[in-house]
Amino acid sequence: MAHAATTHSHSHEAHESHESLKVLGFWIFIITDILIFGTLFACYAVLHTHTNNGPGAKELFEMKGVIIETFILLTSSFTSGLAMLAMHKKNVKQLIAWLIVTALLGAAFIGMEVTEFVKMVNEGHTIASNAFLSSFFTLVGTHGLHVSIGLVWMIALMIQVSRRGVTEVTTRKLTNLGLYWHFLDVIWIFVFTVVYLMGVM
Template identity: 50%
Template structure:
């Protein structure tokens, strides 16, 4: 395997560059998935049946916490990549760890939010609006959960092996995935929660 030292470590081999390109293609499929879920939500957003509307259900407090935590995690994963490019193993691991901790906080707030909705009688079969909402938020939450598992595995590999072309590539691709989740959340925050509160 030929390593090109003029490039960042995550791009240093042809295999690594192909993996990054392949991941961008995968993100294109993820965009199609979330676009479909958003479209379904927008079609069903006014179908409340006997259930609550977004205006009655949504509270700004938990949503702002989720947004702040997830956007901060996007910053920390960027710092992790920066540390990785300077071969600072310990700071990179700390920033990845902070990113994962913030992701856990996000999931905790989201799960609490879901439990609150259910106690208020807002469940999946209550209305078309709620079913589309739960599927959209649940899909994003499932992606965050997967990201936590994936990031933890990468953290263990970095602890064992340090930064090699393989671990650097995995770390960079994970950062792309995490940034993607943050972008999706910005759309959820803007077009689901804020619009629903109006």
């Protein structure tokens, strides 16, 4: 009996250290991501004036759409927070409902971003046009790609939670997803300020 208890406590400890390793891994991922975005922002800061006599930020950016995009993403951050609250209450239905709302807002954000990109490309302003557009598409596109990855991750977790409920493992995964989503929100505020606001000023 004592042996079984020891084995159980060992396996529990191993599980806990495995879980904390995964949390650590997630934070390392976030830090490397901050470095990637930091590099892209630095490139943009250097290259945004290199328009090769083409139109610059003032001529190309439509602030109305960007403000709507920003509002949508900030709202999705709020709804992901509500999903986390439902998770702590172990209310699976509410949790999935808020995740669906968050995912729909995220998808709307991506839809608007893709539309903006397509419109620019159709007008002849492509990633290859000049250094300004290369740095713009790379920075904003990398953020958009991260949001898309977040959406896939969110859908996968919704399926997992609907099957398994709120467990220790799904709680960790959802917490990481929540942090990731807020992180993308913070990055977008920088994009909005540095690229769009300062661009049209």
